[in-house]
Each structure stands twice: as structure tokens, then as C-alpha cells.
Amino acid sequence: MKFMSANLESLRELYIDQLQHLHSAETQITDALPKMIEKATDPQLKRALDTHLQETRSHVTRLEQILRNAEGDVDSKKNKGIAALITEGEDIIKDASEASVRDAGIIAAAQHVEHYEMASYGTVRSWAEILGHTDHAELLEKTLDEEKHADALLTQIADTANTMADKAA
Numbered sequence: 001m002k003f004m005s006a007n008l009e010s011l012r013e014l015y016i017d018q019l020q021h022l023h024s025a026e027t028q029i030t031d032a033l034p035k036m037i038e039k040a041t042d043p044q045l046k047r048a049l050d051t052h053l054q055e056t057r058s059h060v061t062r063l064e065q066i067l068r069n070a071e072g073d074v075d076s077k078k079n080k081g082i083a084a085l086i087t088e089g090e091d092i093i094k095d096a097s098e099a100s101v102r103d104a105g106i107i108a109a110a111q112h113v114e115h116y117e118m119a120s121y122g123t124v125r126s127w128a129e130i131l132g133h134t135d136h137a138e139l140l141e142k143t144l145d146e147e148k149h150a151d152a153l154l155t156q157i158a159d160t161a162n163t164m165a166d167k168a169a
Contacts, residue, residue, distance in 0.1 A: 015127045016067070020075055022120055023063045025082040029113060030056050032086045036106050041099040042164075044157050045107065052110075052150045059146070062139045069136070085112050104165035107158045114151040121147060 008014045033053040040046045067074045089109030096102035125140035 011127060012131055015124060015131060016071060017077065018120065018124050018127075019063060019067055019070070020077040021079045022117075022124065023060065023067065023074065024076040024079040025117065025120070026056055026059045026063060027076065028079065028082050028086055030060060032089065036089065036093070036110065039093045040103055040106050042103045042157065042161055045103055045161065048150070048153050048157060049106075049110065052146075055146045055150070059143050062143055066133075066136045066139060070133070081116060082113065085109065085116060088112070098165070098168045100161065100164040100168045103161045104158070107154050107161055111151055111154050111158075114147055114154065117147045118144060118151065 008017055030053065033049055033056065037046055037049045037053065040049060064074045086109075089106065089112075092105035092109055093102060096105050121140055121144040125137050125144060128134075128137040128140055
């Protein structure tokens with residue numbers, strides 16, 4: 001039960017709030033990716049996830065830079081949406097006994113997260129531009145581009161992984 005809610009009365013306050021939620025999301029993803037890498041069997045998938053783990057660490061650093069610039073400190077606000085998506089991914093990993101099916105599930109779970117992030121980064125980037133934070137917008141755009149690339153790579157890997165999963169039945 002939530003006893004206090006944020007009092008968001010301006011676009012700037014909403015912008016900071018969403019940056020804090022994104023910081024939480026990226027931190028949670030940094031914790032979740034090693035588990036996905038460990039359970040993946042497709043070498044391409046393992047490499048893609050590992051590369052994205054390194055990028056995600058950079059995303060955390062960029063968000064901390066933006067928050068320090070805007071607020072003077074870095075506070076996170078628990079991102080419940082990403083937490084739920086990660087839990088769903090963990091369930092897939094646990095429930096899929098066939099390796100190729102698990103790989104297909106890992107890709108699906110990772111793409112759910114990527115799409116959430118792309119929507120979030122696109123939004124805060126636009127707000128940064130409106131608020132006159134062109135330096136923030138550039139950093140957020142760089143992260144958005146990396147999220148789009150990760151999603152495209154997962155789609156490529158899925159073409160083979162999904163076919164392998166279908167043959168497992």
C-alpha cells in the first residue's frame with residue numbers, strides 16, 4: 001500500500017521522476033542479465049546479452065550523470081514495471097526444460113524489456129528537449145539507439161532460435 005504519492009506538478013518534476021524510475025530499471029536489468037546469460041545456450045544469444053550487459057552498465061552511468069546534473073544527487077524510485085517483466089523472464093527460464101525453448105523464451109523476455117526501455121527513453125529524451133536540456137537529450141538518444149540495436153539483434157537471433165524451439169517439440 002502506498003501511503004505517500006509524488007506530487008508531480010510540472011514537466012520537470014515528471015522528467016526527474018521518470019529518470020529515477022529508469023535508473024532503477026537499468027539497475028535491475030544489470031542484476032538480471034547475468035542470470036539470463038548463464039541459462040542461455042545459443043552462443044549468439046549469450047554474446048548479445050553480454051554485450052548488452054556492458055551497455056546497460058553505461059546506461060546506469062549516463063542516468064547518474066543526468067540526475068546529478070539536474071538534481072545534484074542520484075535517487076532511484078523502484079520501477080515496478082521492469083520488476084514484473086524480469087519476474088516473467090525468470091519464470092520462463094525456470095519453466096522451460098528444453099534449452100532451445102528456454103533460449104526462445106529468454107529472447108522474448110529480453111525484447112519485452114527492450115520495448116519498455118525504448119518507450120521510456122524516447123519519452124524522457126523528448127521531455128529533455130522541451131525542457132532545454134540538450135546535453136541530457138543527446139545522452140538519452142545514445143541510450144535509445146543502443147536499446148533499438150539490442151532489440152534488432154535479438155530479432156535476428158530469434159529467427160534461428162524460434163525455429164530450433166519449434167523443432168524441439
